[in-house]
Amino acid sequence: MNAKRHVLVIDDDAVVGRSFDRVLSDKGYEVDTARNGEEGLKDMESQDYDVIFTDIKMPGMDGLEVAERIKARCPWTPVVVITGYGTEENEARAHVLGVNGFVRKPLTPEMIESVTLKALEKPAVELEAANEPEAPEVAAKEQLIGMKKASRVARNAGLFLAAPFIALGYVIALPAVGFYMFAKLGYEAYQKKRGSK
Numbered sequence: 001m002n003a004k005r006h007v008l009v010i011d012d013d014a015v016v017g018r019s020f021d022r023v024l025s026d027k028g029y030e031v032d033t034a035r036n037g038e039e040g041l042k043d044m045e046s047q048d049y050d051v052i053f054t055d056i057k058m059p060g061m062d063g064l065e066v067a068e069r070i071k072a073r074c075p076w077t078p079v080v081v082i083t084g085y086g087t088e089e090n091e092a093r094a095h096v097l098g099v100n101g102f103v104r105k106p107l108t109p110e111m112i113e114s115v116t117l118k119a120l121e122k123p124a125v126e127l128e129a130a131n132e133p134e135a136p137e138v139a140a141k142e143q144l145i146g147m148k149k150a151s152r153v154a155r156n157a158g159l160f161l162a163a164p165f166i167a168l169g170y171v172i173a174l175p176a177v178g179f180y181m182f183a184k185l186g187y188e189a190y191q192k193k194r195g196s197k
Contacts, residue, residue, distance in 0.1 A: 004030045006047060007116065010040035010066060011055040011082060016107065020053065023112045037061030041069055049077060051119045053103070056083040056090060064093055071098045078119040082107070 007029050009020045017033030024031050032047065034040035036058055044052075052070055056063035067079045081094055084105040091102065103115045 004028060005050040005120065007031045008034065008040060008043060008047075008049045008052045010034045010037060010053065010058075010063070012036060012058045013055070016055065016082065016105075019107055019109075020112055023109045024116060027113060029116070037063075037066040037069075040066060041073075044070070044073065048074075051078045051080065051116060053080050053082055056081050064090065064097065064099075067094065067099050068097050080115055080119050 005028070007020065007024055009017045009031060011017055011033070012035050014033075014035070017031075017035075021031040021033065032043055032049075034043055037054070037060060040052070040054065054063040054066045054070075058066075061069075063081050063083070067081060070077060070079050075098065078100040079098075080101050080103055081090075081099055082103050082105065083090070094102070100119050101115060103111055
């Protein structure tokens with residue numbers, strides 16, 4: 001490697017940052033670490049990075065929001081999400097943002113090296129394609145997630161609006177049911193009394 005490649009690792013777990021530093025420094029990379037999204041974005045103001053790794057679950061700004069801001073600022077920079085919390089929803093959102101991949105914890109030196117090489121080897125055309133309008137299957141997945149959320153919100157809003165009417169129904173029905181039970185018991189007592197004569 002002629003010029004050193006710069007790598008930024010954004011993770012609130014210092015052990016992860018040290019692992020990347022130890023593995024990649026031996027391979028000729030220069031590794032910077034940041035403990036949160038804000039710190040990582042600030043580091044980007046003074047340094048251009050060849051690849052950025054961000055943890056998905058961090059206090060404050062989460063990894064997907066960090067990735068979104070990085071891609072808005074530097075769409076050509078490969079971003080890899082470090083996760084112990086891989087969900088379909090997160091992965092669909094990450095693909096829409098143009099994230100270049102996921103690496104799952106626990107990390108091994110081999111994983112760190114191979115995912116870094118893979119992110120750096122992505123051709124420029126592929127990186128541009130990642131920032132093109134959504135691929136149909138990703139768009140469909142995002143639409144499905146949006147529809148599920150909208151359906152949940154609509155159901156909750158419906159229940160919230162219906163609650164006073166349901167309560168009113170109980171208030172009206174309760175005396176009527178009580179009166180009916182009282183009348184029925186009275187009638188049965190009258191029948192028994194009449195039958196015993």
